[in-house]
Amino acid sequence: KAGVTQTPRYLIKTRGQQVxxxxxxxxxxxxxxxxxxxPGQGLQFLFEYFSETQRNKGxxxxxxxxxQFSNSRSEMNVSTLELGDSALYLCASRTDRGMGYTFGSxxxxxxx
Amino acid sequence: DQQVKQNSPSLSVQEGRIxxxxxxxxxxxxxxxxxYKKYPAExxxxxxxxxxxxxxxxxxxFTVFLNKSAKHLSLHIVPSQPGDSAVYFCAANDAGGTSYGxxxxxxxxxxxxxx
Numbered sequence: 193k194a195g196v197t198q199t200p201r202y203l204i205k206t207r208g209q210q211v212x213x214x215x216x217x218x219x220x221x222x223x224x225x226x227x228x229x230x231p232g233q234g235l236q237f238l239f240e241y242f243s244e245t246q247r248n249k250g251x252x253x254x255x256x257x258x259x260q261f262s263n264s265r266s267e268m269n270v271s272t273l274e275l276g277d278s279a280l281y282l283c284a285s286r287t288d289r290g291m292g293y294t295f296g297s298x299x300x301x302x303x304x
Numbered sequence: 305d306q307q308v309k310q311n312s313p314s315l316s317v318q319e320g321r322i323x324x325x326x327x328x329x330x331x332x333x334x335x336x337x338x339x340y341k342k343y344p345a346e347x348x349x350x351x352x353x354x355x356x357x358x359x360x361x362x363x364x365x366f367t368v369f370l371n372k373s374a375k376h377l378s379l380h381i382v383p384s385q386p387g388d389s390a391v392y393f394c395a396a397n398d399a400g401g402t403s404y405g406x407x408x409x410x411x412x413x414x415x416x417x418x419x
Contacts, residue, residue, distance in 0.1 A: 196347070225405035234412065235348075235393065240405025247404040282347050284405075293338070293407060295347030 194218065196285050196296035204302045210271040213299045217264050217285030224266040225293065226258060229280040238281075241266055273303045307331045308396050310410035317417050323381040325413050327394030330375065334396040338407065339368060339379045342391045351392075352379070355399075384417045391415070 197216040205211050217224050226238040237250040241260035258268040264285075270277055280300050284293040309328045317323045325339075335356040340348035354361040354368045354377070361368050367380045381388055391414050395407040 198347075223405055225407075227407075227409075235395075235407075235409040237406045237408070242404065248406050250406070280345075284347075284407075286405075292350055292353070293405075294350065295340075297347045298345070300345065 196283055196294050198281075198283050198296035198299050200299060201297065202300045202302075204304060205273050206304055207273055207275060209273050210269060211273060211301060212267055212269045213281055213283075213301070215266045215268075215283030215285075215296060217266070217283075218294055221285035221287055221294075222264050223286050224260055224264065225284045226266070226268050227282040227284065228252075229282060229298070230278075235282070238268065270301075275303050277301065278303045306411075307334075308394055308408050308410040310392075310394055310413050312413050313411070314414040314416070317384045317415065319386055319417055319419050320383045323379075323384045323388065323415055323417065325379040325381075325392050325394075325415065327377050327379075327410050328375060329377075329396050331396070331398070331408070332375070333398045333401055334408070336397045336399040337368070337370060337377050338395045338397070339366075340393045340395060340409075341388075342393060342412070348393060381415075384415075386417050386419050389415055389417050 199214045223242045225240040240248040244260045255271045260266045280298045282298045284295045338353040339351045342348040352366045370377045391412045394410040
């Protein structure tokens with residue numbers, strides 16, 4: 193059974209640019225959540241999608257957005273990148289009724 | 305407002321001994337708790353969880369204890385092995401509410417198990 197796949201693994205962007213990260217959940221998992229990990233703030237919840245609908249959102253500015261497709265794959269987008277957006281972005285998936293969140297390996301974003 | 309706290313940034317233990325990692329929470333709406341293990345540059349790996357209707361859950365070398373009145377949980381690893389060396393995160397969820405997909409994490413504890 194394939195795990196949660198995140199692409200790309202590493203990314204370097206310049207301030208002001210935008211970036212799109214991708215997440216393919218485990219087959220059969222319809223819930224996808226995104227988290228940001230930084231040394232100062234730890235793991236912070238970004239948003240959660242289920243059946244193409246955003247059900248929950250964390251305290252992040254509107255520059256952070258996401259979407260989910262009919263095959264449950266999800267993307268997150270960050271526009272007008274700032275240096276402080278440098279972080280490890282993690283995606284997690286689960287069945288809606290299950291509580292076991294499985295995380296991907298993450299995308300390491302560096303903004304220069 | 306840190307709703308989940310792991311007050312020990314690090315813990316050092318000898319191989320074969322018990323490792324005890326602690327976690328406190330403030331939100332009384334949390335009713336499901338999880339422990340994750342994380343290596344650098346990788347995603348967290350689920351270890352064990354506990355529902356608020358229980359006070360103990362065991363899985364092999366890992367046992368989680370929940371004290372709801374104290375809003376405290378702990379992870380016991382017995383016996384500890386060098387391969388257990390990693391960062392351990394405590395996480396909580398309001399499973400009965402509308403916190404869909406939202407886990408609130410502690411800051412993590414770095415566990416080092418010495419051979």
